[in-house]
Amino acid sequence: MSRMSIIIQHPADRERMANIAWSIADGSRVEIKAPRRSLPQNDRMWAMLTSIAAQARHNGREYSTEQWKVIFMHACGREVQFLPALDGSTFVPWGQSSSDLSVSEMSDLIEFMKAWGAQNGVVFQDDTEVAG
Template sequence: MARQIVTLANQRLVGRTIQLVREAFAKKPGSRVEIKGPKRSNDQNAAMWSMLGDISAQLLWHVDGGRRLLDVEEWKLVMLDALRRENRDQLKLVPNTDHTGFVNISGTSSSDLEHEEMRDLLTIIRAFGDQHGVVWSEPKPKGDPRPAPPPSAYEDAQ
């Protein structure tokens, strides 16, 4: 059976979901059904990338015994790790292929975060940035039709 995602936005979709569950059980008992809370909002997503861009542009961090700027994707992984630790999720660390370090294979992706988890992640990012003296860029005014700049817009040209 193909993967199906339904957002429970109205009674018709609730009924459709019930129908899909019954069909899945009839065709393949033991099928898995996953119910998740609301996904992160577009505003939360924009705030996350803006904040990560600010941190990336302003903070040097410890990598391989030295200090360097991390890009926004690397900072996102650092902050997702902080969220997992805050939630006391078990980390799964394994040696990397050349045994010079470790890889976290816990598998959390920011796109999988629910609204509340994203709120917690933004709180962690803000607290970390405040603690390290990050000057936050101004949020985009509400109603501004221009798209938010992509994360690459915050990276320093090297």
């Protein structure tokens, strides 16, 4: 068995997981994670990033939504490294994807973006963008 992921939603899922636990090889690694961020949270984050990219500057520069996402992920304590591009002319960000964030972590990121936006004069398009 190379990789497996089970999302526990019903008692049958727990039973299936227990049966698998009895059959896996010694030394296998098992990870238990909190639920991932929701699709509405993801939509909200990208809507907020769009507003921020259209209205805000950082150190006098404009940034794309993807660049702002890296900046905010780093500000919230997510590891971000920059690796040299193959042609050596630029650097590319490498780090944790927002799709790996838990519901709680994504809520924290959205709240941080909301606070930063308020401090920097960003007007979000509607209230659903800033609901945690």
